[in-house]
Amino acid sequence: MTIKRVFIANRGEIAVRIIRAAHALGIETVQGVSLADKDSMASKIADRAVVIGPAPSRDSYLHVNTIVHAAKATGCDALHPGYGFLSERAELARACEKEGIVFVGPQAQVIEDLGDKLRARELAEKSGISSVPGSGHVESPAAALVAATKIGFPVVMKASAGGGGRGMFVARNRDTIEESFERASGEALEAFGDGTLYLERYIENARHVEVQIAGDGRGNAVHFGERDCSVQRRYQKVVEEAPCVLMSNVLRKRLHKAAVKLVSSLNYSNVGTVEFLFDVECDEFYFIEVNTRIQVEHPVTEQVTGYDLVQMQFRLAAGEKGALPLQGAISISRHAIECRLNAEDPYNKFMPSPGRINKWGPAKGAGVRVDSHCYDNYLVPPFYDSMIGKIVVTGNDRLSAVRRLQVSLDDFHIEGLVSNLPLLREIIAHRDFENNSFHTRWLEQDLLPAFESAKKEKE
Amino acid sequence: MAKPTSDDIKTLIEQFDQSDWKEVHVKTDDFELYLSDNPNSVGPPASNTAQSSVPVYQNVESSSAIRTPEVTPPAVAKPVLTEGMSGVTAPNLGTFYSAPKPGAPPYVEVGQSVTAETEVCLIEVMKLFTPVKAGVSGVIKEICVSDGQMVEYQELLVVIEPS
Numbered sequence: 001m002t003i004k005r006v007f008i009a010n011r012g013e014i015a016v017r018i019i020r021a022a023h024a025l026g027i028e029t030v031q032g033v034s035l036a037d038k039d040s041m042a043s044k045i046a047d048r049a050v051v052i053g054p055a056p057s058r059d060s061y062l063h064v065n066t067i068v069h070a071a072k073a074t075g076c077d078a079l080h081p082g083y084g085f086l087s088e089r090a091e092l093a094r095a096c097e098k099e100g101i102v103f104v105g106p107q108a109q110v111i112e113d114l115g116d117k118l119r120a121r122e123l124a125e126k127s128g129i130s131s132v133p134g135s136g137h138v139e140s141p142a143a144a145l146v147a148a149t150k151i152g153f154p155v156v157m158k159a160s161a162g163g164g165g166r167g168m169f170v171a172r173n174r175d176t177i178e179e180s181f182e183r184a185s186g187e188a189l190e191a192f193g194d195g196t197l198y199l200e201r202y203i204e205n206a207r208h209v210e211v212q213i214a215g216d217g218r219g220n221a222v223h224f225g226e227r228d229c230s231v232q233r234r235y236q237k238v239v240e241e242a243p244c245v246l247m248s249n250v251l252r253k254r255l256h257k258a259a260v261k262l263v264s265s266l267n268y269s270n271v272g273t274v275e276f277l278f279d280v281e282c283d284e285f286y287f288i289e290v291n292t293r294i295q296v297e298h299p300v301t302e303q304v305t306g307y308d309l310v311q312m313q314f315r316l317a318a319g320e321k322g323a324l325p326l327q328g329a330i331s332i333s334r335h336a337i338e339c340r341l342n343a344e345d346p347y348n349k350f351m352p353s354p355g356r357i358n359k360w361g362p363a364k365g366a367g368v369r370v371d372s373h374c375y376d377n378y379l380v381p382p383f384y385d386s387m388i389g390k391i392v393v394t395g396n397d398r399l400s401a402v403r404r405l406q407v408s409l410d411d412f413h414i415e416g417l418v419s420n421l422p423l424l425r426e427i428i429a430h431r432d433f434e435n436n437s438f439h440t441r442w443l444e445q446d447l448l449p450a451f452e453s454a455k456k457e458k459e
Numbered sequence: 460m461a462k463p464t465s466d467d468i469k470t471l472i473e474q475f476d477q478s479d480w481k482e483v484h485v486k487t488d489d490f491e492l493y494l495s496d497n498p499n500s501v502g503p504p505a506s507n508t509a510q511s512s513v514p515v516y517q518n519v520e521s522s523s524a525i526r527t528p529e530v531t532p533p534a535v536a537k538p539v540l541t542e543g544m545s546g547v548t549a550p551n552l553g554t555f556y557s558a559p560k561p562g563a564p565p566y567v568e569v570g571q572s573v574t575a576e577t578e579v580c581l582i583e584v585m586k587l588f589t590p591v592k593a594g595v596s597g598v599i600k601e602i603c604v605s606d607g608q609m610v611e612y613q614e615l616l617v618v619i620e621p622s
Contacts, residue, residue, distance in 0.1 A: 035612060036476070050609075050611050051552065051614070052612060053612045054612065055473070055476050065584050066552050068585065069552065069584045069585050073554060073609035074609065351465055382465075382468065382472055383473075
């Protein structure tokens with residue numbers, strides 16, 4: 001079958017990206033917009049835009065029934081969910097299926113299985129991929145010591161009910177177990193009303209590495225190499241690159257194989273990402289989760305492989321013959337780095353800074369790609385995610401890409417709106433970044449404190 | 460007045476969005492906020508303290524860089540409300556039905572008198588039917604959409620001349 005008209009159930013840069021990919025394939029587009037996005041770029045470039053609800057997401061971009069109704073009523077035969085919003089809700093995939101609309105993403109059951117983090121870990125285990133070594137619940141310092149000895153030091157104690165880094169304490173050896181246990185348990189009780197803890201191996205020098213995959217739904221799957229997304233703040237990626245040059249070829253091959261094995265065992269359909277923690281010291285990787293959608297950072301993979309992943313999503317969803325390339329045809333060349341540009345104030349606790357962009361001056365030039373929905377006089381609405389664009393550069397190797405990114409960030413200018421550009425410039429110009437010597441906590445632990453104190457000195 | 464937090468601002472914007480106000484202009488010593496429902500708005504009336512510490516919306520009145528955003532005409536020309544008329548708009552996106560069931564007489568017809576409580580149509584989303592009331596008493600002047608047509612959120616459905 002072929003797709004004639006697609007409904008885009010998303011907004012911002014990814015909506016623009018999807019519309020362009022659809023048009024390139026001759027697919028008509030209907031863009032669902034909230035009232036706040038009526039004048040958005042996606043609304044302008046789509047063949048048709050329909051207002052699906054008021055500004056708050058829960059009544060527009062997150063409203064499954066309205067979205068499916070709108071898709072049907074506008075004669076769409078497919079729906080693209082983008083990332084975020086409803087993209088990983090099995091409910092939407094099911095509703096589409098029921099209404100005879102092609103969901104541009106994996107099967108509802110696959111979304112559901114992989115969305116349950118424990119189930120996903122089990123499935124990964126079955127494919128022979130281990131997660132970070134850990135324990136079940138521990139009730140006492142004595143039990144923690146037994147578990148820690150089994151896992152190996154250092155360990156981190158985590159609150160069962162927790163998240164966001166609260167109630168987490170590291171024990172480096174057996175002497176500090178008791179103290180760490182009491183502190184972690186106390187804080188967990190205070191923060192979450194539940195002092196139950198579990199232990200995990202603490203990885204000092206960890207990188208976030210993920211493999212881009214695609215499957216045809218019949219057990220065939222391929223990978224498009226890996227991305228390194230280790231510059232993070234509060235588990236949010238800030239800078240992503242491909243490939244991960246720090247990894248040995250031997251480990252890289254094992255990593256790709258593991259990801260492909262997992263998704264082909266599920267008859268995975270469409271594109272997805274298998275996320276891992278890469279322990280640099282031990283030269284080992286551990287499973288984190290699978291994201292069953294196109295990701296924000298997909299452009300770096302497109303830059304180094306030459307494949308258009310969003311177009312591929314449509315072709316795979318349509319069941320087109322030959323939509324899935326042969327593994328042998330996919331090769332990685334050059335190096336690409338992406339920065340996420342956000343409407344937030346890095347000098348003021350990353351407060352969102354929506355408002356009007358008086359002048360939008362993206363970086364330009366050879367090897368520079370900017371994916372964005374912004375334009376002169378665009379009003380960044382306060383209701384949604386603060387990302388306003390992505391700057392992606394490509395170079396012959398990592399160093400030339402870093403240099404190109406430094407220049408591009410200096411060139412980039414935005415008037416009338418506060419953004420995180422100053423922080424991005426600082427990160428990319430930093431010696432540690434240039435030398436590729438950082439880990440997942442580097443931005444928060446090393447760079448940000450220096451960034452903030454340098455600002456105080458200036459004042 | 461203490462500097463408003465981002466939550467205050469968000470609340471203000473949400474309430475503005477849901478109101479029928481055309482514009483809001485809030486100003487204190489170190490804070491200024493201007494909201495308008497007009498995409499071509501040139502900003503708040505000029506004031507003698509244009510330098511606001513809040514970057515949002517600042518310079519809006521003085522910048523020559525502003526160009527009128529290109530507004531693409533909608534696929535279908537949508538009826539607009541003329542002065543003195545009252546409109547009933549769609550409470551959500553859905554399918555418009557002029558009658559309670561197929562073949563039944565329509566809820567209202569042009570020229571008919573209605574009260575605020577009179578039901579004028581049904582909006583359906585995935586088999587969930589919501590009756591829409593006139594909201595004002597008066598005479599039906601126009602029914603802007605045809606039976607079974609998809610309507611967007613806040614699309615004009617019925618025009619009433621208030622009595």
